[in-house]
Amino acid sequence: MINTQLYLFLIFIINGFIIGFLFDFFRILRKTIKTSDFMTYIEDALFWILTGFIILYSIFIYNNGEIRLFMFLAIMIGILFYMLFISKFILKISLTIINIIKIIFSTIFKFIKIPFNVLYKIIRKIFFNPISFIIINIRNFFTKIFKNFSKVLKKSKISTKIVKNIKN
Numbered sequence: 001m002i003n004t005q006l007y008l009f010l011i012f013i014i015n016g017f018i019i020g021f022l023f024d025f026f027r028i029l030r031k032t033i034k035t036s037d038f039m040t041y042i043e044d045a046l047f048w049i050l051t052g053f054i055i056l057y058s059i060f061i062y063n064n065g066e067i068r069l070f071m072f073l074a075i076m077i078g079i080l081f082y083m084l085f086i087s088k089f090i091l092k093i094s095l096t097i098i099n100i101i102k103i104i105f106s107t108i109f110k111f112i113k114i115p116f117n118v119l120y121k122i123i124r125k126i127f128f129n130p131i132s133f134i135i136i137n138i139r140n141f142f143t144k145i146f147k148n149f150s151k152v153l154k155k156s157k158i159s160t161k162i163v164k165n166i167k168n
Contacts, residue, residue: 022054
């Protein structure tokens with residue numbers, strides 16, 4: 001009888017470790033991937049559903065569905081032990097691995113991006129530079145015409161009459 005309860009106590013301490021690791025898993029996700037508040041709520045709900053499933057599964061498999069107070073005490077001890085002694089290392093190792101993977105993928109992406117940048121520069125030289133050259137020249141042409149037209153208007157008598165009428 002005592003051996004069985006000690007066995008159950010150890011199993012539920014292990015459940016506490018698993019729940020603590022699951023909690024760290026979601027913490028790692030939040031630290032590496034920026035999510036909206038709505039996704040955070042979904043992650044929280046998923047955490048609690050998985051935690052409930054782990055506890056209920058263990059209760060039904062290992063204790064035939066009988067709930068005892070010491071089971072929850074063992075889960076709390078397991079979570080506490082995990083958070084105090086193991087969580088820091090898991091977080092550091094996981095975040096380091098994820099950051100290394102991010103660096104590797106960003107480096108690969110930079111090398112993959114090089115041919116596309118070269119292709120973009122070629123296309124820009126072939127198509128966009130002549131078009132922008134034409135547009136700039138057309139704009140300059142119309143600017144010169146407008147300046148010349150305004151000079152002609154200033155010299156003419158009609159423009160002085162218009163200016164006098166406007167001032168009065």
